[in-house]
Amino acid sequence: MEVDLNHLWLIVSACFVFFMQAGFVCYEVGFIQSKNVISVAIENILTFIITTLVFSFLGFALMFGPGPWGLFGGHYWLLNNLAQAHNSLGFVFVFFELMFAGTAVTIVSGSMSERTRLLPLLLAAVILAGFIYPLFGHWVWGDLFLNQPAWLKNLGFMDFAGATVVHATAGWVSLAGIIVVGPRKDKWDEEGKIKKLGRSNIPFAALGTFILWFSWFGFNGGSLLEFNDRIGLILLNTNFSAAAGVVGAILTTRFFIRDHSYMEAIFAGALGGLVAITASSNYLEPLAAVMVGFISGSVVVLAGLLLEKLGLDDAVGAVPIHGFGGAAGTILLAFFASPQFLGGQSRLLKFFVQLLGVTVNFVWSFGLGLLMFYLIKKRFGLRVTEEEEEKGLNIVEFGDIYSWQEYLKITHYENLTQDLSGKIQQQNQLLQKQAKLLAETQEHERVKLARDLHDGVGQSLAALKLQLGLIANKVRMEEKDPALSEQVERTVRLTTETIEEIRGVLFNLKPGILERKGLKSAIEEILRTLGKTGEIRFEFSLSAEMPPWEDTAVLNLYRVIQECLANILKHAQATEVKLHFSLLRSDLYLFQISDNGRGFNPDEVHTGLGLSSMQERLKMLGGKLRIVTAESRGTSILMEVPYEG
Structure with missing residues (x-):
């Protein structure tokens, strides 16, 4: 057994x-x-x-x-x-x-x-x-x-x-x-x-x-x-x-x-x-x-x-x-x-x-x-x-007949796709030519508009500012009417603000340096221009070279940084601004802009100051915006932007 x-x-x-x-x-x-x-x-x-x-x-x-x-x-x-x-x-x-x-x-x-x-x-x-x-x-x-x-x-x-x-x-x-x-x-x-x-x-x-x-x-x-x-x-x-x-x-x-x-x-x-x-x-x-x-x-x-x-x-x-x-x-x-x-x-x-x-x-x-x-x-x-x-x-x-039929079907689709791909490629080439022509035309119009504003309206307003300045001095010296003096002063200030706004428009209309020299040089040019006033001292440093972003990303980053600097000029009452760009990790870059201005309460300010525009641009790039600020203690804006390492 x-x-x-x-x-x-x-x-x-x-x-x-x-x-x-x-x-x-x-x-x-x-x-x-x-x-x-x-x-x-x-x-x-x-x-x-x-x-x-x-x-x-x-x-x-x-x-x-x-x-x-x-x-x-x-x-x-x-x-x-x-x-x-x-x-x-x-x-x-x-x-x-x-x-x-x-x-x-x-x-x-x-x-x-x-x-x-x-x-x-x-x-x-x-x-x-x-x-x-x-x-x-x-x-x-x-x-x-x-x-x-x-x-x-x-x-x-x-x-x-x-x-x-x-x-x-x-x-x-x-x-x-x-x-x-x-x-x-x-x-x-x-x-x-x-x-x-x-x-x-x-x-x-x-x-x-x-x-x-x-x-x-x-x-x-x-x-x-x-x-x-x-x-x-x-x-x-x-x-x-x-x-x-x-x-x-x-x-x-x-x-x-x-x-x-x-x-x-x-x-x-x-x-x-x-x-x-x-x-x-x-x-x-x-x-x-x-x-x-x-x-x-x-x-x-x-x-x-x-x-x-x-x-x-x-x-x-x-x-x-x-x-x-x-x-x-x-x-x-x-x-x-x-x-x-x-x-x-x-x-x-x-x-x-x-x-x-x-x-x-x-x-x-x-x-x-x-x-x-x-x-x-x-x-x-x-x-x-x-x-x-x-x-x-x-x-x-x-x-196997079934597999052969599947193969023929797939091959047919591939051939059809290739034919369609050729036609689509021709259409894409045509559209690219048209887009290039349109971009060149727009750039030409922007340059012309900038020149006209600068040479025409800008010069006229500058002359108006000078004349108003002379009148204001004469009023202060010869007239004893405080109300009139105050009105003249307001007119001069309004003219000055108008000129600065136009300068800002000109600034926005001419980002051509991006194409010629890249984002770093464009930012340095902004800081040189703003530093000529002597009212704010700018400090710019990089601990790591900026990645080679494609053109659209570069333009958006340029606009965001420009918006930050414009906000500081208009609202911060700062005397010192530091820009420091660094590498957080192999696929994430950090832009940090800090000022010693008056700051603000972030709980009370959710929009305005260009924040919505900046956030939308960063979102398109897959990045995010963080603001560290307090009243009378300055502001730090940190922008984290991913890239393919």
């Missing part, structure tokens, strides 16, 4: 692991563009078919058959002589291990999705299932079926359910594949910034994640190869690590990679935690499983960022999750495994043994993966053309 129960548990677990294939399809299809979903789904089916035949009749013998010095196996080619093995599991064990091989092979095709031809992926599946995966597997698990040496395991290397044997092997072969095939078209823009290519169905990817999570209970639980009281702990540890992996991934994203979406962290963290605990789910207590998942979730997120920095394009995150996640979980085993499972080794020695196994796995899998994909690329070609990639592999590989 005990034997029968073990057989039943292994068969059920194998079916769980087989269900992973459905999880991988959902996950990968959800994360890629719609034009490639059929291609990915069919690739997964075909790679599993290849794995079934190649691993069962070739790879199984190489991985579990008897062989010399724990290096490679044999004898069970085509599953012959299997009945002679002194192992009660027999064909049940073959079925169980086949599901593990299928998992490893499926992972590789997902990472290279959306730009890799079908035939090269199928050839790679043959080599991976028949040689790369089973040979390394023999070094670690060669004694699971027969009582024989496995050289890495004999050194003390531990990998309970395949974090390295299955997942890291697939992850490093995937890394080799994405290096040789190159990134997807338009994955990075001309400035080297990563672009989001779009995903077909994220809820579908979430479904795939749950299916994988569910299937992992068979992956880890079945690896005990018998049904006993440790199954519950193994399943709990698996679940704890996945949950903690999500927490670790989200926190890492929050504190270290703030421009990334939490969505990727949730998926990567869960799967990274599952991969990591695969090495040690039978050797840990629950709290240790949480720590392994948490750390591995963080490692997976940082590994994804590293790949982006290196310009490597992994369509579904297979390398960070399976390669880095598997390596992290295998190494962490040395620190968190219960002492009774360390085989008499110290934690430090176990760490070096685990590190050795992970290193051997990387050199073997990545090295052979590079060689394999390089030879396939040279002999058969590896990548579709740019035109085929643009159309999508649904059409190119499988002639």
Whole structure:
């Protein structure tokens, strides 16, 4: 009865692991563009078919058959002589291990999705299932079926359910594949910034994640190869690590990679935690499983960022999750495994043994993966053309009619858009010429108006001011009528104010210095002009050069500063004005104008003094205005204006 129960548990677990294939399809299809979903789904089916035949009749013998010095196996080619093995599991064990091989092979095709031809992926599946995966597997698990040496395991290397044997092997072969095939078209823009290519169905990817999570209970639980009281702990540890992996991934994203979406962290963290605990789910207590998942979730997120920095394009995150996640979980085993499972080794020695196994796995899998994909690329070609990639592999590989119709529709719209774009461009050029002519005409009229006002009305009023001044002096000297003297004085003051208003109009009408010399020089010219009166001393300083704003922004800033200075002249009764411009941060510039005048009560003055105009102009620039003032204590106007650093 005990034997029968073990057989039943292994068969059920194998079916769980087989269900992973459905999880991988959902996950990968959800994360890629719609034009490639059929291609990915069919690739997964075909790679599993290849794995079934190649691993069962070739790879199984190489991985579990008897062989010399724990290096490679044999004898069970085509599953012959299997009945002679002194192992009660027999064909049940073959079925169980086949599901593990299928998992490893499926992972590789997902990472290279959306730009890799079908035939090269199928050839790679043959080599991976028949040689790369089973040979390394023999070094670690060669004694699971027969009582024989496995050289890495004999050194003390531990990998309970395949974090390295299955997942890291697939992850490093995937890394080799994405290096040789190159990134997807338009994955990075001309400035080297990563672009989001779009995903077909994220809820579908979430479904795939749950299916994988569910299937992992068979992956880890079945690896005990018998049904006993440790199954519950193994399943709990698996679940704890996945949950903690999500927490670790989200926190890492929050504190270290703030421009990334939490969505990727949730998926990567869960799967990274599952991969990591695969090495040690039978050797840990629950709290240790949480720590392994948490750390591995963080490692997976940082590994994804590293790949982006290196310009490597992994369509579904297979390398960070399976390669880095598997390596992290295998190494962490040395620190968190219960002492009774360390085989008499110290934690430090176990760490070096685990590190050795992970290193051997990387050199073997990545090295052979590079060689394999390089030879396939040279002999058969590896990548579709740019035109085929643009159309999508649904059409190119499988002639999907619906996708072809969608492609033609999109192409038609693009051609139509190009035609319309040409016509719009011609209209824009015409409008630009007209706008330029209008601007030149307006400028000409402004200059003419300014000259007429200055030469005509301005000169006449200046002469009138002089004459009134003479009359006022004569009245004061010859007449004793105080009322008449006061009336003359008021007339002189009115004339003076009128002249100053006209000067202000002239000042507003001629901002041409902005175009010639820029905002800094224009402000200096304002201060020179205002300083000629001698009534106010101006001090101008910059702690950081002003950013190169576009012309409209410069004009608005000029007007706002001009308005501030005009208010000070009219209302502040100040003797000293300080202008200080500085950089608040890399994308925010500060204009500060302070005077020692009489100030005002900001609670009583909400408009007027040009405040509304200044606020509207700053709002257009995305900036804001703050006023610090008090009666008899002067005023400071602070203008914060953003810019693209």
